[in-house]
Amino acid sequence: MRRRTVLAALGAATLGLGLGRPFGAQGSTGAADYLGRFLWQEDWPGFGGFSALEIDPDGLGFTALSDRIMLVRGRLWRDAAGAVAGVEAASPEPLLDIHGQPLRGLRADSEGLAIAPDGTMWISFEGRARVRREGRDGAPPELLPAHPDFAKMGPNAALEALAVDAGGHLWTLPETPFDGSDRLPVYRFDGKAWDIAFHLSVRDGFDAAGADIGPDGRLYILERSFRLYGFRSRIRRVDLDGSGEEVLLTTATGTHDNLEGIAVWQDTAGRWGGGLRATLISDDNQRFFQRTEFVDYRLPD
Numbered sequence: 001m002r003r004r005t006v007l008a009a010l011g012a013a014t015l016g017l018g019l020g021r022p023f024g025a026q027g028s029t030g031a032a033d034y035l036g037r038f039l040w041q042e043d044w045p046g047f048g049g050f051s052a053l054e055i056d057p058d059g060l061g062f063t064a065l066s067d068r069i070m071l072v073r074g075r076l077w078r079d080a081a082g083a084v085a086g087v088e089a090a091s092p093e094p095l096l097d098i099h100g101q102p103l104r105g106l107r108a109d110s111e112g113l114a115i116a117p118d119g120t121m122w123i124s125f126e127g128r129a130r131v132r133r134e135g136r137d138g139a140p141p142e143l144l145p146a147h148p149d150f151a152k153m154g155p156n157a158a159l160e161a162l163a164v165d166a167g168g169h170l171w172t173l174p175e176t177p178f179d180g181s182d183r184l185p186v187y188r189f190d191g192k193a194w195d196i197a198f199h200l201s202v203r204d205g206f207d208a209a210g211a212d213i214g215p216d217g218r219l220y221i222l223e224r225s226f227r228l229y230g231f232r233s234r235i236r237r238v239d240l241d242g243s244g245e246e247v248l249l250t251t252a253t254g255t256h257d258n259l260e261g262i263a264v265w266q267d268t269a270g271r272w273g274g275g276l277r278a279t280l281i282s283d284d285n286q287r288f289f290q291r292t293e294f295v296d297y298r299l300p301d
């Protein structure tokens with residue numbers, strides 16, 4: 001999400017303090033174990049604003065999506081614990097419309113990313129709520145049918161997150177409830193139409209920021225909240241029928257920057273000690289006092 005200027009201005013001084021303190025996820029709660037972070041910087045025009053992340057099964061290949069219609073693909077280096085320690089990225093790729101032109105205006109707020117094992121890619125948008133399948137081999141993108149609720153969502157609180165399960169079903173949810181309730185609808189696309197699979201409770205001032213289906217077949221939701229002294233992040237896990245909700249991580253204010261993208265993967269080869277992992281990426285809103293960072297946690301099984 002493109003955070004509003006006034007919100008960013010309030011945090012200008014305080015976010016720097018949070019990033020500068022001795023780092024180790026102090027004050028965080030939950031069963032997730034902090035592994036490390038890496039500040040990512042490039043000299044491309046428009047670098048930053050990353051809102052979604054996908055990680056290859058090997059834990060090294062990645063695709064990142066910015067909320068300014070830019071895709072970046074590359075490879076990661078990881079340290080002995082499995083935390084990102086370096087990035088090699090290809091040139092950014094702009095998202096194009098069906099006529100081959102870059103998206104503009106309300107159509108250009110790209111937020112959610114999902115990639116199937118066969119390479120099929122879908123992107124969700126917030127300014128004008130919709131989901132599209134990206135074209136391959138020169139084919140144009142294709143809009144998926146919309147749920148009636150999508151038209152009711154605000155331009156700055158719509159389809160913030162997107163994920164795909166092993167059966168090829170898409171899952172998405174808005175940043176905040178659009179009907180004034182305290183429940184967040186989770187939508188599922190079966191290849192023909194969307195339905196509401198279940199609702200999540202909204203509490204403690206957190207909004208949805210990202211989502212992924214883990215290798216365990218469960219839905220992981222990254223949430224964030226903003227306070228005067230910086231951002232808090234939370235990871236919730238839930239079964240695809242809405243049961244078994246767990247809070248795996250709640251960070252203290254200022255522990256990380258504005259984390260918006262989450263990719264859950266398994267260190268199946270045991271290269272970094274095994275186990276379930278979450279790699280997160282932050283949206284720096286392209287402001288000098290924020291940072292683009294990769295953050296890694298080991299998750300409980």
